[in-house]
Structure formats: C-alpha cells, structure tokens
Amino acid sequence: KNQVEQSPQSLIILEGKNCTLQCNYTVSPFSNLRWYKQDTGRGPVSLTIMTFSENTKSNGRYTATLDADTKQSSLHITASQLSDSASYICVVSDVDSNYQLIWGAGTKLIIKP
Amino acid sequence: DAGITQSPRHKVTETGTPVTLRCHQTENHRYMYWYRQDPGHGLRLIHYSYGVKDTDKGEVSDGYSVSRSKTEDFLLTLESATSSQTSVYFCAISELQGYTFGSGTRLTVV
Numbered sequence: 001k002n003q004v005e006q007s008p009q010s011l012i013i014l015e016g017k018n019c020t021l022q023c024n025y026t027v028s029p030f031s032n033l034r035w036y037k038q039d040t041g042r043g044p045v046s047l048t049i050m051t052f053s054e055n056t057k058s059n060g061r062y063t064a065t066l067d068a069d070t071k072q073s074s075l076h077i078t079a080s081q082l083s084d085s086a087s088y089i090c091v092v093s094d095v096d097s098n099y100q101l102i103w104g105a106g107t108k109l110i111i112k113p
Numbered sequence: 114d115a116g117i118t119q120s121p122r123h124k125v126t127e128t129g130t131p132v133t134l135r136c137h138q139t140e141n142h143r144y145m146y147w148y149r150q151d152p153g154h155g156l157r158l159i160h161y162s163y164g165v166k167d168t169d170k171g172e173v174s175d176g177y178s179v180s181r182s183k184t185e186d187f188l189l190t191l192e193s194a195t196s197s198q199t200s201v202y203f204c205a206i207s208e209l210q211g212y213t214f215g216s217g218t219r220l221t222v223v
Contacts, residue, residue, distance in 0.1 A: 043214025103155025
C-alpha cells in the first residue's frame with residue numbers, strides 16, 4: 001500500500017532556531033510532492049510543489065528538498081517565528097491511482113518564545 | 114479561505130440521524146473534493162466531483178453520499194451518522210498551483 005511517513009510526529013524549538021522535517025514515501029511512480037502548512041482549526045495551505053525532476057524549492061523561509069532515488073523529502077524552516085507553529089503535511093501524488101493524493105499524518109511544530 | 118466556504122463550522126448530531134455538510138465556491142472550479150481528517154491519520158478522500166452531476170468515490174466513501182447540482186455547491190451527506198464519522202471534514206478545490214481548502218466542519222456524532 002502506498003504510504004507517506006513523516007517524522008518527527010511533533011517538535012518543539014525556540015523562536016529563531018532552524019529545523020528540518022522529514023518525509024519518506026513509498027508511492028511510485030509519483031507525479032509531484034507537496035508540503036502543506038495547517039494552522040490549528042484551519043484547512044491546509046500549500047507551501048511548495050515539486051515534480052519528480054526537481055531537487056529543491058523555496059518559499060521564503062521554507063525550503064523543500066526531494067531525493068526521488070531514496071524516496072525522501074525534507075522541509076527546512078529557517079529562523080523560525082511564532083507564526084510557524086502549525087502542522088506540516090507531506091503529500092504525494094500517485095500516478096497509478098489517477099493522481100490521487102496520498103497524505104502524511106503531519107508533523108506538529110511548536111515554536112516557543 | 115478565499116473563494117471556498119463550508120457550513121456549518123461545527124455540528125453535534127445523534128447517531129442514526131442524517132447530516133448534510135455544504136461546500137460553496139466562488140471560483141468556478143470544475144474539481145471539488147471532500148476529505149476527512151482524524152488524529153494520527155493523513156487526510157482521506159471521501160468523494161470528489163469533476164463537474165455538475167459528475168462524482169466519484171474516494172478511499173473512505175462508505176456511509177457517505179454527495180451531490181453537485183451546481184458548479185458552486187458540493188454537498189456531503191451522512192446517510193445515518195455513526196460515532197466513527199466523528200471527524201473534521203474539509204472541502205477543497207483544485208487549481209494549477211495546488212489545492213485550496215475550506216476552514217473545515219467539526220462534526221461530533223453522539
């Protein structure tokens with residue numbers, strides 16, 4: 001079964017510090033990999049979308065990397081801010097199931113002042 | 114969220130009753146989706162629509178039905194609510210740059 005696994009489940013860091021969130025997937029072949037940010041009580045909001053041929057993509061202080069050979073992606077957050085407190089979700093588009101999105105369970109990030 | 118609204122935002126209902134959740138978009142998008150989100154799980158697709166009166170099942174469609182009589186509205190119905198359907202339900206539309214989600218409906222079945 002196609003899966004998307006994220007680690008850690010939760011993470012607490014101090015404001016201003018950097019952090020890296022991990023995503024491992026088994027979906028193959030895949031069309032694209034996305035990272036979403038979900039604030040408490042809100043719907044997910046797209047941060048980045050990468051095709052299988054892209055290695056890195058940035059969106060402000062967020063940088064996503066993709067290694068299609070090892071089926072791993074990471075999301076690096078630089079100089080964290082209190083507003084970065086949220087869940088971060090990795091999503092992979094499955095070519096064989098008509099591009100259905102396979103969602104990870106997310107990493108809950110808490111930024112402390 | 115801009116262009117997509119869900120109603121109600123919160124609902125408590127009794128086991129065995131029918132419940133309808135509404136999703137309304139102002140973006141004229143063809144594709145609309147209903148997901149549920151539960152702790153420890155990724156979002157799971159319930160049903161989706163690719164046009165007026167064109168719908169299809171997702172991975173967790175049992176116990177749910179949908180209707181799309183107008184481009185802007187996508188309704189999700191729990192035919193006879195069960196406690197296992199207690200969840201947060203999200204509607205989404207898809208665009209070239211990705212999906213846009215509504216703010217969700219928190220449904221509690223008691």
